[in-house]
Amino acid sequence: MTEIALSQPLSGIADNALISAYLKGDEYAFEILVTRYQNKLVNYLNRLIHDYEMAVDLAQEAFIRVYRNANRYKGEYQFSTWLYRIATNLAIDEMRRRERKGRFFFYNVKERFQQDDGTRCLPDLRYSPEKSLDRTEKLERLQVAIDSLPEKYRFAFILKEVQELSYQEISKVLRISLGTVKSRVHRAKILLRGKLSGVL
């Protein structure tokens, strides 16, 4: 049985080696994978569904599926691709479920911009020369602009620019051609540039 030594630095072990070790019975290998990807996954899911608790829940569900179906992982593409595929499918299911229930996706936006009297004050995204935006405000505006993108551009942009996956990985996660990925990312950036005039 291959056991990964606790002293071995986490960054030095490839994902595929960890999956192989886990399949041979090393539970600690699975633990390392969770530690390595938990933040990225929660962040990714939170960007898509705007519900932190649900994002944590879905990220956990993604790891549970990895735990139970690791023997189905073929190794022909990266482990992260497989993990993001699972997470993306979970997010899409959740988004469809919420759409059916008629829930809107202003969750975080509503919380962020809710005033004391309960009314909402959505930010003015237009440029104001006398107002210099700090980084937090810029990030907030970028998030609002990303949220307003059509779904197909939003997924591609978040995976490429926020999660920093390669075009090839995104192509496999979303099951679309490489050319389509590039085209969607390009379109997303042009749309965002228009929405963030004066902010960038």
Next chain:
Amino acid sequence: MTCKQVERILTENISAAEEAGVQAHIRNCRGCDKLSRELQSMGKLSRLLGETVQSPSDFSSRVHRRLSEDPVSRWQVYWRPAFVFTLVTLFSVGFLWVRESQMTEEVMVSSPSVVQEESVSGDDLQRLDAPEVPVSYVDVILSGPSESEYILRLPSRIRIQTTHVNHDFYLEHASY
């Protein structure tokens, strides 16, 4: 290199081979220079966005708790295979039934002619509801698509609904 080409290259990440050409264009094009700077800023902010949300500190232990609390459910182990088996069985039976009904040969009745008439009664008619009533039989010659002929012996009280098509007619429905 045109502005459109530069825009495409900048949004899809510059390769080493394209770097020199794009830089030369940017130096002489204010619009593309602005685009380049804005896309760089967008990239930096996006990467920061990827670091702003952290998972809870007990994330890993919660995953393990869920794994121990929710071992593969009974639904997955027992009921789902049973459900799938039932569905497959029902589908197969339905498919065979439809296929069987489609295989029934459509028989064309050409000029049904009374070949023989006879009155019968008694035990021969026990399968009818009114055995006391004498019933005549009519033999109808049926010609099938493969030039075969069938003789169908029917009680004369049968009601035959026909549709005329080119002087032939089809036996559509028969009932006592």
